[in-house]
Amino acid sequence: xxxxxxxxxxxxxxxxxxxxxxxxxxxxxxxxxxxxxxxxxxxxxxxxxxxxxxxxxxxxxxxxxxxxxxxxxxxxxxxxxxxxxxxxxxxxxxxxxxxxxxxxxxxxxxxxxxxxxxxxxxxxxxxxxxxxxxxxxxxxxxxxxxxxxx
Amino acid sequence: xxxxxxxxxxxxxxxxxxxxxxxxxxxxxxxxxxxxxxxxxxxxxxxxxxxxxxxxxxxxxxxxxxxxxxxxxxxxxxxxxxxxxxxxxxxxxxxxxxxxxxxxxxxxxxxxxxxxxxxxxxxxxxxxxxxxxxxxxxxxxxxxxxxxxxxxxxxxxxxxxxxxxxxxxxxxxxxxxxxxxxxxxxxxxxxxxxxxxxxxxxxxxxxxxxxxxxxxxxxxxxxxxxxxxxxxxxxxxxxxxxxxxxxxxxxxxxxxxxxxxxxxxxxxxxxxxxxxxxxxxxxxxxxxxxxxxxxxxxxxxxxxxxxxxxxxxxxxxxxxxxxxxxxxxxxxxxxxxxxxxxxxxxxxxxxxxxxxxxxxxxxxxxxxxxxxxxxxxxxxxxxxxxxxxxxxxxxxxxxxxxxxxxxxxxxxxxxxxxxxxxxxxxxxxxxxxxxxxxxxxxxxxxxxxxxxxxxxxxxxxxxxxxxxxxxxxxxxxxxxxxxxxxxxxxxxxxxxxxxxxxxxxxxxxxxxxxxxxxxxxxxxxxxxxxxxxxxxxxxxxxxxxxxxxxxxxxxxxxxxxxxxxxxxxxxxxxxxxxxxxxxxxxxxxxxxxxxxxxxxxxxxxxxxxxxxxxxxxxxxxxxxxxxxxxxxxxxxxxxxxxxxxxxxxxxxxxxxxxxxxx
Numbered sequence: 001x002x003x004x005x006x007x008x009x010x011x012x013x014x015x016x017x018x019x020x021x022x023x024x025x026x027x028x029x030x031x032x033x034x035x036x037x038x039x040x041x042x043x044x045x046x047x048x049x050x051x052x053x054x055x056x057x058x059x060x061x062x063x064x065x066x067x068x069x070x071x072x073x074x075x076x077x078x079x080x081x082x083x084x085x086x087x088x089x090x091x092x093x094x095x096x097x098x099x100x101x102x103x104x105x106x107x108x109x110x111x112x113x114x115x116x117x118x119x120x121x122x123x124x125x126x127x128x129x130x131x132x133x134x135x136x137x138x139x140x141x142x143x144x145x146x147x148x149x150x
Numbered sequence: 151x152x153x154x155x156x157x158x159x160x161x162x163x164x165x166x167x168x169x170x171x172x173x174x175x176x177x178x179x180x181x182x183x184x185x186x187x188x189x190x191x192x193x194x195x196x197x198x199x200x201x202x203x204x205x206x207x208x209x210x211x212x213x214x215x216x217x218x219x220x221x222x223x224x225x226x227x228x229x230x231x232x233x234x235x236x237x238x239x240x241x242x243x244x245x246x247x248x249x250x251x252x253x254x255x256x257x258x259x260x261x262x263x264x265x266x267x268x269x270x271x272x273x274x275x276x277x278x279x280x281x282x283x284x285x286x287x288x289x290x291x292x293x294x295x296x297x298x299x300x301x302x303x304x305x306x307x308x309x310x311x312x313x314x315x316x317x318x319x320x321x322x323x324x325x326x327x328x329x330x331x332x333x334x335x336x337x338x339x340x341x342x343x344x345x346x347x348x349x350x351x352x353x354x355x356x357x358x359x360x361x362x363x364x365x366x367x368x369x370x371x372x373x374x375x376x377x378x379x380x381x382x383x384x385x386x387x388x389x390x391x392x393x394x395x396x397x398x399x400x401x402x403x404x405x406x407x408x409x410x411x412x413x414x415x416x417x418x419x420x421x422x423x424x425x426x427x428x429x430x431x432x433x434x435x436x437x438x439x440x441x442x443x444x445x446x447x448x449x450x451x452x453x454x455x456x457x458x459x460x461x462x463x464x465x466x467x468x469x470x471x472x473x474x475x476x477x478x479x480x481x482x483x484x485x486x487x488x489x490x491x492x493x494x495x496x497x498x499x500x501x502x503x504x505x506x507x508x509x510x511x512x513x514x515x516x517x518x519x520x521x522x523x524x525x526x527x528x529x530x531x532x533x534x535x536x537x538x539x540x541x542x543x544x545x546x547x548x549x550x551x552x553x554x555x556x557x558x559x560x561x562x563x564x565x566x567x568x569x570x571x572x573x574x575x576x577x578x579x580x581x582x583x584x585x586x587x588x589x590x591x592x593x594x595x596x597x598x599x600x601x602x603x604x605x606x607x608x609x610x611x612x613x614x615x616x617x618x619x620x621x622x623x624x625x626x627x628x629x630x631x632x633x634x635x636x637x638x639x640x641x642x643x644x645x646x647x648x649x650x651x652x653x654x655x656x657x658x659x660x661x662x663x664x665x666x667x668x669x670x671x672x673x674x675x676x677x678x679x680x681x682x683x684x685x686x687x688x689x690x691x692x693x694x695x696x697x698x699x700x701x702x703x704x705x706x707x708x709x710x711x712x713x714x715x716x717x718x719x720x721x722x723x724x725x726x727x728x729x730x731x732x733x734x735x736x737x738x739x740x741x742x743x744x745x746x747x748x749x750x751x752x753x754x755x756x757x758x759x760x761x762x763x764x765x766x767x768x769x770x771x772x773x774x775x776x777x778x779x780x781x782x783x784x785x786x787x788x789x790x791x792x793x794x795x796x797x798x799x800x801x802x803x804x805x806x807x808x809x810x811x812x
Contacts, residue, residue, distance in 0.1 A: 017594045017598075018594075021594075021598075028604075100590065100593075123593055123596065123629070124596060124600055125596075125597040125598075125600035125604070128597070
């Protein structure tokens with residue numbers, strides 16, 4: 001188990017503004033964890049499998065948590081989720097759906113596909129900072145997870 | 151052999167066709183009548199016959215022989231002894247030898263009856279039974295049924311006997327002097343009663359008839375008439391009938407006797423004449439009806455034809471020929487329907503695409519005898535609706551109506567409705583999608599605005615902070631607008647099934663959402679009489695939340711808002727005049743009110759009656775209220791007075807009547 005502060009956070013979001021705001025929120029919350037970004041489902045799978053442009057990350061640890069947007073081009077969050085949960089090595093990575101949707105249908109589907117939490121993107125930046133703090137407190141500082149293996 | 155003669159026809163017609171009317175007249179006669187065919191079987195009998203014989207209708211029935219009938223009728227009579235062989239002989243005599251039979255006897259109630267039978271020239275026998283007045287004494291000769299031929303009678307005796315017959319008799323000498331006459335000879339000639347006396351000359355009596363002017367002479371001169379009457383006396387040629395001034399119809403017939411005398415017989419034929427006239431009336435009526443029917447058919451705007459069970463045409467009108475386009479020359483009684491269709495198609499009356507298909511269908515399946523309605527498309531673009539109606543005897547009535555205009559209108563209306571529905575749906579979708587997609591960039595504007603304020607707010611010059619502030623206010627207003635628009639458009643996008651909803655719970659729920667505002671304004675909400683209605687709980691909660699929050703918002707600056715939410719069960723009439731149970735809810739406040747002029751505009755979307763600086767709001771709240779009430783098939787009205795308050799009155803049906811009734 002690594003120190004909480006060194007856990008790598010992976011953010012999958014196609015929206016550059018949102019990627020920036022989430023990163024800002026981490027900064028605002030005084031969390032200094034390393035953050036990586038991917039822009040859609042295929043990009044996310046490449047990252048986890050160390051394919052293509054992510055080949056050089058071979059020796060790097062897998063992310064300790066994935067914040068996943070559901071609506072993305074090429075491969076959306078739901079499809080990516082289904083793929084990730086099929087691979088044993090990735091099954092224990094906590095995945096939090098962080099999306100604009102708050103429809104019952106999306107929430108139920110996401111949990112069925114294996115998200116650990118479902119959070120609607122807060123409307124205000126303060127709200128986003130609050131969410132990031134909660135996530136960090138829970139998933140990074142408190143929850144015990146089995147060690148992930150490369 | 152049975153001659154179809156007038157009498158038989160008359161009764162046969164009476165039996166078969168004019169049944170009730172005609173029959174009741176015969177039955178009304180106080181003379182019993184039984185008519186036997188030439189084969190001796192009973193053809194017709196009236197009610198008086200049964201009554202006078204004191205027998206029931208089961209005792210004597212149509213088809214029995216005369217012998218059997220007599221057997222039945224003697225049961226009720228006072229006879230010393232009944233001799234069947236004598237009756238047989240009497241029947242035989244009547245039919246074969248034409249012997250007239252007349253007997254007067256007593257029935258078991260001691261009433262006097264006269265029974266007579268006559269062989270008519272057509273070989274039928276008419277039997278009459280009549281009741282004689284109690285004071286009539288029976289002659290010796292007629293009391294004895296065995297006595298068929300009376301001994302020589304004196305003229306007085308004969309006259310006395312003849313006085314009892316219903317007919318009138320007058321006996322004239324060869325040179326035309328009246329020798330004897332009976333009572334009814336005068337009764338049945340009332341117009342010349344004064345001229346009738348023993349010894350009067352026939353020519354004088356006839357002259358009295360002519361001079362009396364009561365008898366229709368058809369333009370004959372006095373001389374002609376006298377000559378005609380004389381000739382009739384000397385060489386009787388048959389019967390004549392006329393109507394007396396008293397309204398009675400009489401028939402005259404004359405018979406020349408071997409000794410050169412002539413006996414005139416006058417019979418009252420009023421009843422028979424009435425029947426004859428009635429028959430003529432009925433047939434005239436039928437003829438008139440036929441003309442009227444023909445006229446009605448010819449002037450119908452529809453084509454009409456009747457086909458028999460073999461689908462051969464029996465009746466049709468001109469319009470039918472025009473609408474089928476058939477060659478009028480082939481329209482004959484009995485033309486098969488398929489030939490009419492073929493002919494119409496050959497003449498190019500039907501549109502080419504449909505004709506072959508139609509013909510094939512009928513050639514294979516025939517014409518249905520079931521009720522059916524279908525359309526014919528004609529080559530000239532007209533559309534004809536054909537209606538087959540089965541009627542009795544497996545006949546079919548076919549009507550054709552030109553429905554071109556109706557079909558075009560229906561098609562246009564359907565197209566218009568489809569377009570309207572589509573554009574409505576598009577508009578709904580647009581409002582939803584637009585407001586939904588507007589949320590995304592707005593969230594960014596707000597978020598980056600927040601970042602800017604937080605990170606660099608301190609370092610911005612005063613006017614820079616002011617701009618940023620205004621930007622953030624504007625975006626927050628936009629968020630409210632978008633949220634309200636989403637709520638509004640979701641009202642029609644999402645329809646949930648209606649359930650019984652307790653309005654008390656609904657208002658309670660709305661108040662819990664508003665508790666902060668209630669506290670801020672020290673507002674009070676009082677409810678009374680709220681009931682249960684069918685509806686969508688979420689929408690109804692939104693309705694009350696909007697109305698109450700409006701009332702809280704527009705309170706007077708120096709007065710705490712007091713809001714009354716009152717329910718009342720009432721009954722109104724729906725558009726068909728049927729009573730319908732309604733829950734009427736009034737939400738009234740003591741707020742600033744509004745000018746009555748705006749009571750309708752107030753519900754229009756984005757309509758605001760106040761500046762944004764005075765009262766916040768998007769102008770969508772009351773539009774949403776109206777939409778919710780619409781969705782509940784109700785009505786909402788606003789009333790108010792500036793400086794006094796506002797009242798919103800809502801009528802919603804208690805029971806949801808289902809989509810069909812709306």
